[in-house]
Amino acid sequence: xxxxLGEFRRTHYCGELREExxxxxxxxxxxxxxxxxxxxxxxxxxxxxxxxxxxxxxxxKTPEAYEIADRVKPEFVVAVEGVVRRRPEGTENPKLPTxxxxxxxxRVLVLNEAKQPLPFQVEDEISVGEETRLRYRYLDLRRxxxxxxxxxxxxxxxxxxxxxxDEGFIEVETPLLTKSTPEGARDFVVPSRLHPGKFYALxxxxxxxxxxxxxxxVDRYFQIAKCxxxxxxxxDRQPEFTQxxxxxxxxxxxxxxxxxxxxxxxxxxxxxxxxxxxxxxxMAYDEVYSKYGTxxxxxxxxxxxxxxxxxxxxxxxxxxxKVFRSVxxxxxxxxxxxxxxxxxxxxRQKIDELTKFVQKLxxxxxxxxxxxxxxxxxxxxxxxxxxxxxxxxxxxxxKPGDVIFFQxxxxxxxxxxxxxALRRRLADxxxxxxxxxxxxxxxxxxxxxxxxxxxxxxxxxxxxxxxREEDLPKIDEALKTEDLEERKKxxxxxxxxxxxxxxxxxxxxxxxxxxxxxxxQKKIFKLLDIGEVEAQEKFGFLLEALQYGAPPHxxxxxxxxxxxxxxxxxxxxxxxxxxxxxxxxxxxxxxxxDYLDPKQLKEVHCKVEEPEQ
RNA sequence: GGAGCGGUAGUUCAGCCCGGUCAGAACGCCGGCCUGUCAAGCCGGAGGUCGCGGGUUCAAAUCCCGUCCGCUCCGCCA
Numbered sequence: 001x002x003x004x005l006g007e008f009r010r011t012h013y014c015g016e017l018r019e020e021x022x023x024x025x026x027x028x029x030x031x032x033x034x035x036x037x038x039x040x041x042x043x044x045x046x047x048x049x050x051x052x053x054x055x056x057x058x059x060x061k062t063p064e065a066y067e068i069a070d071r072v073k074p075e076f077v078v079a080v081e082g083v084v085r086r087r088p089e090g091t092e093n094p095k096l097p098t099x100x101x102x103x104x105x106x107r108v109l110v111l112n113e114a115k116q117p118l119p120f121q122v123e124d125e126i127s128v129g130e131e132t133r134l135r136y137r138y139l140d141l142r143r144x145x146x147x148x149x150x151x152x153x154x155x156x157x158x159x160x161x162x163x164x165x166d167e168g169f170i171e172v173e174t175p176l177l178t179k180s181t182p183e184g185a186r187d188f189v190v191p192s193r194l195h196p197g198k199f200y201a202l203x204x205x206x207x208x209x210x211x212x213x214x215x216x217x218v219d220r221y222f223q224i225a226k227c228x229x230x231x232x233x234x235x236d237r238q239p240e241f242t243q244x245x246x247x248x249x250x251x252x253x254x255x256x257x258x259x260x261x262x263x264x265x266x267x268x269x270x271x272x273x274x275x276x277x278x279x280x281x282x283m284a285y286d287e288v289y290s291k292y293g294t295x296x297x298x299x300x301x302x303x304x305x306x307x308x309x310x311x312x313x314x315x316x317x318x319x320x321x322k323v324f325r326s327v328x329x330x331x332x333x334x335x336x337x338x339x340x341x342x343x344x345x346x347x348r349q350k351i352d353e354l355t356k357f358v359q360k361l362x363x364x365x366x367x368x369x370x371x372x373x374x375x376x377x378x379x380x381x382x383x384x385x386x387x388x389x390x391x392x393x394x395x396x397x398x399k400p401g402d403v404i405f406f407q408x409x410x411x412x413x414x415x416x417x418x419x420x421a422l423r424r425r426l427a428d429x430x431x432x433x434x435x436x437x438x439x440x441x442x443x444x445x446x447x448x449x450x451x452x453x454x455x456x457x458x459x460x461x462x463x464x465x466x467x468r469e470e471d472l473p474k475i476d477e478a479l480k481t482e483d484l485e486e487r488k489k490x491x492x493x494x495x496x497x498x499x500x501x502x503x504x505x506x507x508x509x510x511x512x513x514x515x516x517x518x519x520x521q522k523k524i525f526k527l528l529d530i531g532e533v534e535a536q537e538k539f540g541f542l543l544e545a546l547q548y549g550a551p552p553h554x555x556x557x558x559x560x561x562x563x564x565x566x567x568x569x570x571x572x573x574x575x576x577x578x579x580x581x582x583x584x585x586x587x588x589x590x591x592x593x594d595y596l597d598p599k600q601l602k603e604v605h606c607k608v609e610e611p612e613q
Numbered sequence: 614g615g616a617g618c619g620g621u622a623g624u625u626c627a628g629c630c631c632g633g634u635c636a637g638a639a640c641g642c643c644g645g646c647c648u649g650u651c652a653a654g655c656c657g658g659a660g661g662u663c664g665c666g667g668g669u670u671c672a673a674a675u676c677c678c679g680u681c682c683g684c685u686c687c688g689c690c691a
Contacts, residue, residue: 034652036649037653038647038649041649043650090649093651116641116643118624120623120625121623121624123652126624128625129625129684130683131682185689185690229690230690231689231690232614232689234685234690237691360686360687417687509691557691559691583685584683
């Protein structure tokens with residue numbers, strides 16, 4: 001009973017039919033959304049990309065069509081022909097944009113069936129495990145909310161291309177098969193058939209190519225580029241993801257940030273209809289980090305409900321409280337977060353939960369003080385001197401109803417990590433987040449940081465990042481001294497011309513002014529303990545390019561998936577990617593990754609070594 | 614690499630703590646009835662290796678160990 005399409009051509013999309021089409025003969029094609037058979041009359045909600053319209057088939061008037069319509073099931077692919085009519089009075093459905101009309105069909109073609117039962121019901125709101133949705137992604141994407149996300153993504157591409165084109169940028173594609181570079185993330189690799197034992201790497205980003213395009217005089221480049229990183233996944237991280245990547249010559253960070261900011265404003269306006277009128281605030285990394293304990297704070301958190309971090313190290317520098325004493329002696333920090341007016345909501349039990357929460361992050365405990373009208377309730381105040389209590393209340397501006405949480409540790413990074421997580425947790429529990437989009441520029445990142453594991457300095461951004469000009473002498477100074485501690489001290493004050501764009505607690509983009517002189521680039525490699533030979537081998541092509549007249553340049557890249565996830569209110573970036581992978585990097589739809597045929601392996605000169613048990 | 618939560622019918626979940634009429638619900642599916650529904654309704658029915666492997670026990674969905682998978686987080690990664 002299946003029919004081929006033959007000469008049948010649709011005249012309209014389902015979702016566009018309105019009262020103005022009344023009386024018109026139309027042909028439609030799509031999927032059966034739902035069927036309601038009343039015996040003698042059957043209603044088919046027909047769905048295509050544009051929406052849904054009700055099709056009616058009556059047994060008495062069109063017995064042949066009725067017979068076919070009678071056996072139609074959800075997700076069958078059907079074509080219908082009939083006349084648009086206004087629905088009988090009282091049967092209109094205001095929930096549907098097409099709800100005032102219906103198509104009285106006299107012809108129904110079943111073009112394809114859908115196996116029953118379906119893996120899940122194709123409805124706007126579903127509660128189905130994500131793995132099942134990914135395995136049958138084609139069904140998942142039939143759902144309106146998912147289609148909307150694809151559309152938002154599409155519109156964003158268009159706005160980005162138009163905006164950057166108008167700004168004088170030209171779109172250039174860079175290779176996917178390229179060279180493995182050390183630093184940064186682990187590479188995905190591709191064995192070479194023509195060159196036994198050699199491998200391509202898939203790009204972590206088009207970084208080096210876009211710099212070389214600047215050397216080539218392209219002046220302004222952009223690309224909507226796939227990037228690949230073989231690292232562990234998160235809700236906001238996929239092994240392959242998309243960047244809006246751009247680079248410009250003869251500019252400083254101000255101009256790059258301006259383009260990025262204007263671009264994001266244009267996207268929000270044109271895609272979401274949201275006007276972001278205020279300039280995005282700019283903060284230095286040091287300030288952001290000490291105030292929020294992270295380099296990507298969520299500015300939606302109301303600071304009158306969950307305070308930023310308050311440094312109390314000074315208050316307790318002479319304390320007799322052993323726990324704090326030892327932290328101070330070891331050069332650690334004592335910081336606090338105040339949950340303002342939350343005393344009632346934060347029961348002892350809640351605080352116990354919070355304690356467990358921070359302990360999982362590595363905290364030794366969670367000291368707290370509840371401020372009541374006339375007294376302080378706390379397991380630790382008894383160890384404090386009167387002056388300490390007074391200074392503490394002053395510094396924290398604590399008022400009755402507030403609860404103060406402390407973190408003290410010799411490891412200041414741990415203190416910040418824990419208090420950042422605690423702030424976000426408190427914001428959840430106390431519903432202390434405002435609605436909306438809160439952007440933040442973070443600038444003046446440190447150029448390098450000491451990596452304990454590798455026992456060397458590593459770039460905070462990447463090795464091609466330009467230091468601030470005024471910090472250049474410090475790099476020479478650092479390179480001169482052999483004393484590691486001295487070197488760490490000097491380098492900790494060297495800032496880079498890197499910048500991150502943060503939205504609602506997520507890093508949605510970042511960039512930097514790059515090094516355009518080979519002498520300085522070599523110096524940085526030396527600082528990063530990348531030997532002359534290795535530098536030549538891995539980055540020789542860039543160093544060479546820099547020798548032939550590289551212009552000063554800099555650029556930026558948006559994490560498009562993250563941006564879209566935030567724009568569409570998605571919990572994870574998987575929702576804005578058509579075919580994403582699971583946390584273990586598996587594609588449930590195709591089954592990738594998979595074993596290779598031995599013949600294929602041989603062709604690329606590879607042998608598989610079973611992992612040790 | 615580590616921590617937490619989860620894995621029972623096509624789907625979502627209950628049962629697990631306290632082992633033994635605990636293999637259940639809803640939706641979906643299948644069959645029938647029904648001419649105005651749009652979460653259609655009514656009647657009837659089918660459907661489960663309880664993720665997998667091992668152990669304890671007279672007896673395991675239930676307790677123990679291991680393992681795989683999914684999600685969230687730390688490490689890692691901009």
